[in-house]
Amino acid sequence: MNWRRSVVVILRLALGAVFVYAAWSKLRQSWLLFAMAIDAYGLLPQWAVITLARALPWLELVLGILLLSGLWLRQAATFATALLVMFFAIMLRSYAKGLQIDCACFGFGEAISLKTLLRDGLLVLSSMALTALAFRRSECSAETIARPT
């Protein structure tokens, strides 16, 4: 196993676990708690808040499982990066505006802070690295990265 493949395996397992944990922390509680946390960002109308609060945890769960299993790695990594960049941008905006709100990243009760921004920034970088490596077909195909023999 070369170093690139090792990095890809570590990144996809770590990110997969993060997504599964994020989904579990929301799904074990009422979706309305997540809806209130999304609403506090003040970006979406109520119908969109409700839709997102119901759908996002399941989306995170599917994404986490795909990353852990290595199936459709390129698509999963690209989507995870897009999602994490969006989360990071929204959190950064809220922090810059001084909004006193819940991050709602992993459960509830954790306010947006430098710590949460650094953690999310690290996840964005990891996901970008995973996406870039997954697309490097010249070295190893996505399939061989996903399912090493």
Add this chain to the structure above:
Amino acid sequence: MNRLLLLLCCTLAIGGVPSQNSKSAPPEIVKTVGVFTAPIAIEVFSDFQCPSCKLLYEKTLRPLTDDYVAKGKVYLVHRDFPLPQHAHAREAACYACAAGRIGKYEAACDVLFRQQEAWAADGKVADTVCNVLSPSEAKQVRALAKDPQIVASVDHDLQLGAAAGVQKTPTMVITYKNQRYPVTGAVNYDLLRRFLDQLLTK
């Protein structure tokens, strides 16, 4: 009508003595509304100088009081959590607690939130609160605001908030059947209402 009902609830909650008129009432009783035995308890950690707290108070806590507290479904506890970056928040909390000692907590809260921008800019907290009181009440509140017991009650709330993991204001800690749900920010009333209804049907 609602105020009468709330007064009745407060009276029931402390065994026949209206808490807001009792000078010797423990600090935490001064700022509670509703029946102590209500199935849901909500502690609101709030800062009078914080704009989101004003929004929560005006858009969410008022309808919550009418729809849930007055009907005995929710026991509401106000907790002071003045943030260090707000120069006059602590003073405002002391004046609100002092007003609470003479049964005027709600009036003090109303005026402090309504005129938040003005007193936050000029620092005239005492005048803002005293403007809604009679001259004798104002004199009492000015003296009480400096009472070490009042100052201690604000500190006590701050400690409770820190112990509950409160980092920002407003934070509501909703307790139902020993399960605690922290909710931060100026929560939309419609979503909160749906959440409370969901808890009550569990």
